[in-house]
Amino acid sequence: MRKIKNKTTIVFLFSLMILVSMGDNLRGVFIPVFKGEFNVDDTGMGLMLIISSLGYMIFTFIGGVLCDKIGQRKVLRLGMASCIISLLLLFYSPNFTVLLIGMFIINMGVSLIVISVNTLIPLLAISFQAILMNMIHSFYGVGATITQRGAGLMLYNGFSFRSIYLILISLFLLAFIISFGIKIPEKNKDEIEKTIQWNYILKNKLTYFYILALGLYISAEMSTANWFINFMQTTYNFDANKSALYSSVFLGIFTIGRFFGGFVVEKVGHFKSVVISLSLATFIYTTGLILGSKGLLMVSISGIFFSIIFPTIVVTISKVFPRNSSFVTGIVVSFASGISMIVNFLIGYFNDLIGTQNSFYIIPISLLISTVFSIVIFLNTKSIRLD
The missing domain is CATH 1.20.1250.20 (MFS general substrate transporter like domains)
Structure with missing residues (x-):
């Protein structure tokens, strides 16, 4: 029975899933704020949600291809870099158009990270795959709970949505730097799929x-x-x-x-x-x-x-x-x-x-x-x- 190869990697992925959930769930908390800040109605918010979903769908598909072509390690870091870029756009967003672009890119980043994590589990362990997969995804719920409660309290206490995004930028940047010190497993070169069947x-x-x-x-x-x-x-x-x-x-x-x-x-x-x-x-x-x-x-x-x-x-x-x-x-x-x-x-x-x-x-x-x-x-x- 093969055991988990790298416990540090597991801890990192758990933490990253919380971070991903924070980035993914803030938009729901910020909808009333966005409506006032950018002078848009519920139809505009509906458009934002559709664009967010499209970003996730498209890059989940592309991420699956990239994981087979270049490996999960590179796709994971590409996802984190995308999240940092998108959060910078959301932080500075001078108008609703830039906000929509930022929402599309952050869901691109989230999808790349999630597809990497989902396909990393078989490389980390054989005997504990279901346990690891369920536990890692449970931390998405932990992140959603923290986000809903924490962001709501911060808004109530006078923080702007931009300052909250700035905190998230710092956390993602820290995770990106730490990832270079984490052993992220990859398939052997002869196992990496060069062609799609x-x-x-x-x-x-x-x-x-x-x-x-x-x-x-x-x-x-x-x-x-x-x-x-x-x-x-x-x-x-x-x-x-x-x-x-x-x-x-x-x-x-x-x-x-x-x-x-x-x-x-x-x-x-x-x-x-x-x-x-x-x-x-x-x-x-x-x-x-x-x-x-x-x-x-x-x-x-x-x-x-x-x-x-x-x-x-x-x-x-x-x-x-x-x-x-x-x-x-x-x-x-x-x-x-x-x-x-x-x-x-x-x-x-x-x-x-x-x-x-x-x-x-x-x-x-x-x-x-x-x-x-x-x-x-x-x-x-x-x-x-x-x-």
């Missing part, structure tokens, strides 16, 4: 099963994060404090589950854990919605079963696609993010068309379909040792 990847049905399974899961996770509070306030007339409480329970349980969930995955098995978690999440989420306001706590508690799905599915890709694994990971995550964008838009559209109570059922429907495709992947990969 386009024909095999694009004609392989598993590629599309992965995209659908992961995309519909991400849709459910992100739609809950984006629309749950709006759903409670519109459907049940909850106030901001009460609806935020249910949302924070979901996110808190989700983060705890992701931190410890990897140990369960190692015991139960990768895809067995995914299928069981998706099934339970679908059942509990749907039951909670059917019960109405009395079932909302069940919806929040379902977060524990959401927690392990994304990192566990991602870690199996390198086993199912041993050649061009980084590239395939980039394709799957990129197109899965595209599906999530579409589903989030549809929920907003159907909120106006059929009401928030009915349109919110899109989320458990997405979970159900994701469960079906996860089972299909499981049945088609039984001969491959994933655990």
